[in-house]
Amino acid sequence: MRVIGIAGWTLALAAVISSPAARSESGLDSTPPAIDYVADGRAPLAQLERRFAELDARHGWVVETLHAYPDAPDLQIKAWRTPATGPALWVLAGIHGEEPAGPNALARELETLVEFARSGVPVVIVPLCNPRAYRHNWRYPNTAERDWKEGGYSVGDAEYLLPDLEKGRAPRAERAPGPETYALTQFVLRLADRYPPRLVLDLHEDELSTEGGYIYSQGRHADANPVGAEIVRLLQSSGIPLRRSGVTRFGEPIVDGVISRDDQGKPIRDGSIDELLASTDVFVANRRVRGPSADTVIVVETPAFAGARLDQRVNAHAAVVREIATLWRLNESQRRSSSQ
Ligand SMILES: [Zn+2]
Numbered sequence: 001m002r003v004i005g006i007a008g009w010t011l012a013l014a015a016v017i018s019s020p021a022a023r024s025e026s027g028l029d030s031t032p033p034a035i036d037y038v039a040d041g042r043a044p045l046a047q048l049e050r051r052f053a054e055l056d057a058r059h060g061w062v063v064e065t066l067h068a069y070p071d072a073p074d075l076q077i078k079a080w081r082t083p084a085t086g087p088a089l090w091v092l093a094g095i096h097g098e099e100p101a102g103p104n105a106l107a108r109e110l111e112t113l114v115e116f117a118r119s120g121v122p123v124v125i126v127p128l129c130n131p132r133a134y135r136h137n138w139r140y141p142n143t144a145e146r147d148w149k150e151g152g153y154s155v156g157d158a159e160y161l162l163p164d165l166e167k168g169r170a171p172r173a174e175r176a177p178g179p180e181t182y183a184l185t186q187f188v189l190r191l192a193d194r195y196p197p198r199l200v201l202d203l204h205e206d207e208l209s210t211e212g213g214y215i216y217s218q219g220r221h222a223d224a225n226p227v228g229a230e231i232v233r234l235l236q237s238s239g240i241p242l243r244r245s246g247v248t249r250f251g252e253p254i255v256d257g258v259i260s261r262d263d264q265g266k267p268i269r270d271g272s273i274d275e276l277l278a279s280t281d282v283f284v285a286n287r288r289v290r291g292p293s294a295d296t297v298i299v300v301e302t303p304a305f306a307g308a309r310l311d312q313r314v315n316a317h318a319a320v321v322r323e324i325a326t327l328w329r330l331n332e333s334q335r336r337s338s339s340q
Helices: 010-017 020-025 045-057 101-108 110-118 131-136 179-191 226-237 273-278 310-322 324-339
Strands: 062-069 072-081 088-093 123-126 197-206 214-218 281-284 287-290 296-303
Touching (some): 045 101, 045 131, 062 179, 072 131, 088 101, 101 310, 110 123, 110 310, 110 324, 197 324, 214 226, 226 296, 226 310, 226 324, 273 296, 310 324
Parallel strands (some): 197 296
Antiparallel strands (some): 072 123
């Protein structure tokens, strides 16, 4: 979720060197060297893409290519949506390439989302927002370096559309930092009219949190949100450790596994695509207009254990997605009771 990055990719590099593909270069087996990083057990990019393509090929969803890489024709950021429009569930995953659990869990739980859509709820999904970084186990799309101060940009950076933090009279940044970022954020703005986000899930991991996972809650009902409470319960019953209290390394207080305030006690305003989806005001062509205004935006952060225990992390995300109908109902009833 954080636009801020982290340093230290040496662990990942060590994992690549010990991977079967690397061994094959020394002649120990005949497997050709793979370009995909799969040492942590993640599905290769092409396998995920084939799975997600079932949404249009088998289930009649609308597919849209948001961004194609000119130098790598097989790399594309794709979004799927139901033909039915209206207040929608939005699901994002894979914003950071070194956080594979979310996209892998969505591949596993695809039928759950298809079933849920059949119940009549419009759905928008971008299951792999950063395919280039996923393929290389990078964090950012443009560099292997994970320290954002070293030139990496997040595909989920929405600051050029969001009001500045002081007076809110101008956008927080002049422009999108990269083409993927621009494509994703423009897609959100464009689709938010026909598929207004009611409930948003953005699946992340926290490589530096070995103590446990947690979630961020944004939107109209950021504090004490029953959807957030249920997601915390689901994560906990999946067996991953959770941080129920204390503060994050950014000083944000964790309350019952949920972060809904920054270190100053203000709403979370991290400049991310999650903030964009929750934002009631955005800047388009230097004019302040109504934003996507989602009721509930939940960012799930599973502890990545320095790249280990991927099964457990995938199980945790899958446990959340599997209960999407319950989460949607909780959000709708919260909406009804708050409008009475
Ligand atoms: Zn992340």
